[in-house]
Amino acid sequence: MKRNIYNKVIGCVVLATMLSGCYDDGVEGDSYYVFQGQTVGDYLDADGKYGEFSTILERAGMKGLMYAYGDYTCFAPTNEAIDRYVDSNYPGCTLETLPDSAVVALAKSHLIGVRYLTSDFSTGYLQKPNMYDRKVQVTIEKEFDAAINDSMTVFVLNDYSRIIQANDTVSNGVVHTIDRVLEQSSYVLPDYMQSKCETLGFTLFMEALKQTHLTDSILREKDESPGMLSRLAQYASNSEYTTEGNKVPPARKFGYTVLVEKDNLYKTVYDPQNMGKPVYTGDLQADLVSLFNYAKDIYDKVYPDDKGVYDDDYTHPKNPLNRFIAYHILDRNASYGDLVCSTPDWSVQEGGDFVEYYETMAGNLLRAQKVSLLGDGIYLNRCDDVNRADNRMDGVEVLPSGGSSTVNGNFQFLGSILSYNENVVKMLRSERIRIDTGILFPELVNNDIRLDPDGDMLWWHFPEGYFDDVRYDSQCDCKYNRWPQAQGTGTGAHYDLAAFRTDNMNFAGEYDVTLRLPAVPAGQYEIRIGYVCNIFMGIAQIYFGQNLSHMQPTGIPLNLGLIGSSAKVSMITDNALFDDIHNDMSNNVTGLTTITENDIALSNRQVNNFIQEYASSRGFNNSRLKDAIRELEDAFKVAQDNVWKGRNVGISAKNHHLADLAHHPTPAGLMASLVVQFLRIGTFVNKDGEWHFFIVETHLKDIKEILIPAVVTGILNWMAFVAEKKLNDHDLEVPRGLHHIIHLLASTPLLLEVVKCADNWFGHLVSDMGGSKNTAGGGMGIPGILISLLYEVASLPVLKDSGLPVFVNNLYEKQKIDLRHELPLYKAAGKQAIPVIFNELYIRIGYFISHLAGELASEKETINWAQVIPFRNRTVDRMLTIASMTFTVADTADAAIHAAIESGGNWVLFSGRFVTRFNYVGAGRAALSIVREVSKEKKEAQLIHEKMILSEAKAALFLKQLQAFKEQLDWKVSNYLAEDIEGFMAGFADMQQGLASGDSNLVIRGNVTIQKVLGREPQFTNQKEFDELMESDIPLVL
Secondary structure: OOOOHHHHHHHHHHHHHHHOOOOEOOOEOOOOOEEOOOOHHHHHHOOHHHHHHHHHHHHOOOOHHHHOOOOEEEEEEOHHHHHHHHHHHOOOOOOOOOOHHHHHHHHHHOEEOOOOOHHHOOOEEOOOOEOOOOOOEEEEEEEEEOOOOEEEEEEEEOOOEEEEEEEEEEOOEEEEEEOOOOOOOOOOHHHHHHHHHHHHOOHHHHHHHHHOOHHHHHOOOEOOOHHHHHHHHHHHOOHHHHOOOEEOOOOOEOOEEEEEOOHHHHOOOEEOOEEEEEOOOOOHHHHHHHHHHHHHHHHHHHOHHHOOOOOOOOOOOOOHHHHHHHOOEEOOOOOHHHOOOOOOOOOOOEOOEEEEEEEOOOOOEEEEEEEHHHOOEEEEOOEOOHHHHHHOEOOEEEOOOOOEEEOOEEEEEEOOOOOOOHHHHHHHHOOOOOOOHHHHOHHHHHOOOOOOOOOOOOEEEEOOOOOOOEEOOOOEEEEEEEOOOOOOOOOOOOHHHOOHHHEEEEEEEOOOOEEOOOOOOOOOOOOOOOOOOOOOOOEEOOEEOOOOOOOEEOOOOEEOOOOOOOOOOOOOOOOOOOOOHHHOOOOOOOOOOOOOHHHHHHHHHHHHHHHHHHHHHOOOOOOOHHHHHHHHHHHOOOOOOOOOOOOOOOOOOOOHHHHEHHHOOOHHHHHHHHHHHHHOEEEEEOOOOOEEEEEOOOOHHHHHHHHHHHHHHHHHHHHHHHHHHHHHHOOOOOOHHHHHHHHHHHOHHHHHHHHHHHHHHHHHHHHHHOOOHHHOOOOOOOOOHHHHHHHHHHOOHHHOOOOHHHHHHHHHHOOOOOHHHHHHHHHHHHHHHHHHHHHHHHHHHHHHHHHHHHHHHOOOOOOOHHHHOOOOOHHHHHHHHHHHHHHHHHHHHHHHHHHHHHHOOOHHHHHHHHHHHOOHHHHHHHHHHHHHHHHHHHHHHHHHHHHHHHHHHHHHHHHHHHHHHHHHHHHHHHHHOHHHHHHHHHHHHHHHHHHHHOOHHHHHHHHHHHHHHOOOOOOOOOHHHHHHHHHOOOOOOO
8 A cells, every 4th residue: 555655754743742741752853754756775775784784675676675665674684793794694704705595585584565654563474575475573572771760662573673763664664663674484393393492482382393293283384286376377467356446366376383381380280190290390291291181171171072082193183292382372363463463453353352263273173362451461261250250261362572483483482371161162162252363264364364454455365175175166256355343445445345354255247156164163053144135146056064965055045135124144143242042042941931043043053954955765865855845845745735726715826734644743643644544635724724635636646646556455355254254154263363464465455555555655745844955954844743733723623713723823834933933942942851850859769769778777677668669659649749849839930031121121021031031841741740649638538438438338347246245245144154243234335335335345345355254366356356356357356
């Protein structure tokens, strides 16, 4: 971008004036002086302290460029800086004998093809690389200057070179004087790190990087395949892609960022297998084992299924040490300042901080946050959200200085140890992960395209194969732009197209695009796609899947020209950052009945997968959902499918699957299908509950398919009856079992036709589950089991006029509750059942343990298992009734309290919230317990009544027997026992009085008195003992 030098200089002078009282910039000659008429070359020639650098530029053939028109930044090393570099790296050489390669590297390393004033600097890399194709790293520091008794700003380049004189502006750029040469390595990143690891102190990390062979994965520099070079050349020669505002990347470069812990950090943690030993002691071989143990302790918890499986192979991607180191590697060359994009233009942030998400080489997500409360420092995997206080993490600080860069990447140091541990997984699962287009594709960062500062930039164009994770063909124009809200005055100033992080990808023409989404912790997610909508946008069908040949459509085609609030888009709007977080799948774990869009999308995918798998199992094409549906529709036709059309009976295309009983996945649906097949009559019920029977179109072929099996079955059964009759005539009877087998076999032709009809019925239902071939994945599917059964019940004559048929029809037709929408209901019911099942298990297990312990503690020889087993047990039933009622009361109170809080006094909203929180499974279990309890109490009351009647009958019989016994005793007493008359008389007196008063206990007492006089031991002494005797197996002896 060409800038007006004078406007820039005036702005800088004003800035310097405003800040002069606060601090000094710490560099000499910082006057932003404009050397009018001078070029960079003239400026260097005018001062002898740049003589050696001028000589180097001449030897490299680049001095002439410094006199030419353009816009350059020159970091000019002094003669002392050049001498120090040559003496250190090429001892004995002079400027004339310095190798040509070193001369070219020195010259190009200090020149950038755009103008950068220090006011453009921020900590990190400069956006544009130098002419040696390396990025210059800037560190901005504050130092106290005793001479001025104030702080000053210091600009350090590549960690060593300080700017000692800044912002000398000339006609074709700007010159900054530096005190050390900008050393630029020609090493690839792993070799460069190896050369620096001892000096900078990260030997253990480097050893682990080598032993895991992850060094092999960070070697690539540039895609020099003939195909890519050819396609880039073709794009560069296409005027459509190179007109003003349009650009084509000159190359396809690769890049990497390695996040490194120094050895001293590993001294602060210990080997979990040897707690007395720090991970780092200086013995690299022993320390590597300790680092493996440290990593294993973390990753065995995150990946329990892999525990111990890959421990012996450091190079395996699932080895704990490999995972630990790979989590430190990014597939892009991102400097400190590039790790978190912080443009304020139209950006959406959580809590005000800027956040980026990266997929590391380990296949795990890394969260980078620029923390405003900590001086805009960058922290990894930090969780300071008040809504998740239970998982607070300070995060790992990325140090703003100390790292270094090379030809294909850079490494940066960390302030603590980084790992993908259980808390990180929990954090990622509990937050919304907003991933910007520019982060999704590392090629945009590696090739200096993301957030291109050129205000006149309109489009970057990319040939097929430029992106690893995007697939499109040559008929599609893939392009990237940055159109911020408040930037740009040229052709690129499209304010209406401002997007998240101010950039977006665009696919034009005949597009069929596949994007790979980043790895996230395992689970179910609601995926939201942000797009720019205007009249120029097209219509897209969105698919998801893991197999490119088996992608599943999601919803109906999306018109990108419609805004989100359009009824045809039905975007769910966030009113605040966290207003609907509890509707997300990862947070809905408390048994709520809320059915989210994600639940429905998941059930759609499950149904669509089933359709394609069923089509494949029947030998049909299942490459796409619409192909599977089309072939199933052709293979499994039904005669009544369109017979309702033109009848004017209240049946339409929207509800005919519900009205046609043969489209119900129920036994009644199968029966209706058989009626169609064998009687050629379609059975329909409209929304008013009116039954209609239509004769379906019948051809000679249909009649043959019905009559031939029926006739053959009739003939075979007749022959079987004749054979049985002849046997009977000869007094030979066919056994009943054999009789049934014979007639079953004789009915095989007709039974096969029934099975064929059932198979056709099921196949046709499958073809209609996901809509028609024209609305694959959308449209109206078949009604689910619940809706079908409810509609069949509603269609009974007694309920015809109740309004229930209309209600059920509206659920299906207007609310679109088909089979796909019923599946989440089953899932929600299963979720609600978890606490109910736990409650029941708690009661039964508690009863079993307590009563078993009581039996074992007793002195009984055997255990009374009837009292221990918690089933068919009256006590347990009562306990369950009380527990389930208590659970339902508590759940109802919880639902009401939450609904009241969330509704804010709105009764309509209160009703909706209460309905979604109420546990229907728990209420149903309580109702079932109460019904069973009442039923058992009623039975017990009846049993007690019957026992009382029986006892009264037994007592009457007993009194009668006692009367006879008394008469016998009278005779015996008068003849043989005169001497015991007094005892007998007392007994008789009691019996007489008892008989007179109906007091059986008094009668029994008289009996006992008499028996004792006779020297006998009575079997009972009162009414209770008599009752127990009568109910026992002991015989009554009189």
